[in-house]
Amino acid sequence: MNVDLAYGRGRLPLNCPTDRTTVLEPTYVDGLPDQAQAVRDALRAPLGAPPLRELVRPGQTVAVSICDSTRPMPSHTVLPVVLDELSHIPPGDIVVLVATGTHRATTAEELKNIVGADVVERVAVVNHDAFDKGGLLRLPDVEPRVTVWLNRHWMEADVRVTTGFVEPHFFAGFSGGPKMVAPGLAGFETTMRLHDAEMIGAPQARWGITVGNPIHDAIRRIALASGVDFSVDVAINRDREITSVRAGDLLSVHAVMCQEVKRSAMQAFTSPFEVVVTTNSGYPLDQNLYQTIKGVSAAAQVVRHGGVIVCASECSDGIPSHGEYRRILSERQTPKELLDMICTPGYRRPDQWEVQVQAQIQQRAQLFLKADGLTDAEIRAAHFCPVDDIGASVREHLARGGADARLCVLPEGPQTIPYLGSH
Numbered sequence: 089m090n091v092d093l094a095y096g097r098g099r100l101p102l103n104c105p106t107d108r109t110t111v112l113e114p115t116y117v118d119g120l121p122d123q124a125q126a127v128r129d130a131l132r133a134p135l136g137a138p139p140l141r142e143l144v145r146p147g148q149t150v151a152v153s154i155c156d157s158t159r160p161m162p163s164h165t166v167l168p169v170v171l172d173e174l175s176h177i178p179p180g181d182i183v184v185l186v187a188t189g190t191h192r193a194t195t196a197e198e199l200k201n202i203v204g205a206d207v208v209e210r211v212a213v214v215n216h217d218a219f220d221k222g223g224l225l226r227l228p229d230v231e232p233r234v235t236v237w238l239n240r241h242w243m244e245a246d247v248r249v250t251t252g253f254v255e256p257h258f259f260a261g262f263s264g265g266p267k268m269v270a271p272g273l274a275g276f277e278t279t280m281r282l283h284d285a286e287m288i289g290a291p292q293a294r295w296g297i298t299v300g301n302p303i304h305d306a307i308r309r310i311a312l313a314s315g316v317d318f319s320v321d322v323a324i325n326r327d328r329e330i331t332s333v334r335a336g337d338l339l340s341v342h343a344v345m346c347q348e349v350k351r352s353a354m355q356a357f358t359s360p361f362e363v364v365v366t367t368n369s370g371y372p373l374d375q376n377l378y379q380t381i382k383g384v385s386a387a388a389q390v391v392r393h394g395g396v397i398v399c400a401s402e403c404s405d406g407i408p409s410h411g412e413y414r415r416i417l418s419e420r421q422t423p424k425e426l427l428d429m430i431c432t433p434g435y436r437r438p439d440q441w442e443v444q445v446q447a448q449i450q451q452r453a454q455l456f457l458k459a460d461g462l463t464d465a466e467i468r469a470a471h472f473c474p475v476d477d478i479g480a481s482v483r484e485h486l487a488r489g490g491a492d493a494r495l496c497v498l499p500e501g502p503q504t505i506p507y508l509g510s511h
Contacts, residue, residue: 091111091497092499093365110357112504123329130334135340140173149247151241155268165330183214187272248318249318249319250311251321262296265341282303287306295389362486363495377413391496403462417443
């Protein structure tokens with residue numbers, strides 16, 4: 089059996105034993121025939137809200153939240169249509185906010201690729217900075233245990249519009265919708281509480297769960313309190329084509345899109361596997377190891393305790409060099425020691441959540457990694473085992489597992505939510 093793994097901007101072939109292999113991937117959905125027109129139609133016939141053009145009046149200022157370069161959101165298709173519907177508003181009264189969360193700033197060249205050079209020249213496009221206190225405003229009395237700081241441009245706008253990409257998320261349930269406000273436009277202090285050891289360790293903070301998930305519940309309340317006036321969410325297929333789009337009321341839109349994505353992304357399995365091969369769904373999601381933990385987390389849903397996860401992620405942007413992920417990984421010798429450190433009361437570091445999820449997985453499975461953007465030394469320093477030939481690695485681990493050992497392959501990584509049960 090030949091399986092093509094999403095890897096960087098291409099595919100990585102993997103030959104698997106047919107009688108021992110199960111492939112779990114999203115149900116393929118064709119892209120919409122006219123994606124820009126589908127977005128326009130959604131803006132003009134929204135759910136639970138007036139059409140965007142009617143919602144915004146001349147004289148009002150508008151803030152639009154978009155995804156950063158780590159997400160395959162087709163902003164180059166969606167945003168121009170949104171701006172066309174706002175053509176009665178002077179461009180100087182519109183600001184597009186890149187919802188970076190605590191990620192690095194999106195570069196000028198990346199912005200042109202994300203939204204198009206015409207948009208960059210047409211309106212102000214501003215990177216959110218979670219660490220700039222002067223660029224934040226406090227939103228009081230939202231969460232009893234969370235001090236909420238949000239982007240000043242967002243809070244001072246008369247009309248606030250989110251544009252998001254709905255995909256499974258390993259601890260927030262699903263991306264898109266409310267996440268385009270928090271953590272997308274939140275201050276570091278707010279993000280730290282939303283992603284601290286207690287929140288990440290909660291049983292319901294997992295793939296596919298929004299209501300009852302303490303992280304998503306808090307995110308939802310924060311987004312509503314900030315005053316989202318209009319929301320646009322899309323779903324895409326592995327070819328990065330828009331397969332569905334809804335617009336209008338924030339929660340109504342997100343609920344509908346989550347259900348649609350669940351139908352294509354959730355795949356059942358009947359028993360855990362000794363060996364699991366996963367990816368991080370290719371570029372741009374597999375740009376670095378930090379993001380790659382999502383694909384590893386997807387594999388962790390199906391691996392047997394004591395099993396092996398082999399991940400193919402190009403990591404063209406390295407570990408990365410920015411943020412605290414690399415430094416935290418280097419501060420202890422074993423995943424268990426890392427987990428104990430992070431769960432120490434009062435521990436607070438940017439990116440600790442990614443290390444926590446990784447270390448939790450490593451309590452039950454060995455992690456192997458093929459990443460052409462990293463050296464073997466870097467991979468080992470991150471507590472993974474380096475792999476050059478995934479096929480050879482799989483054969484070796486299946487042989488060690490014995491005649492009954494089975495292999496699961498997730499070619500699209502975190503675009504699939506495996507769950508134990510029947511179809």
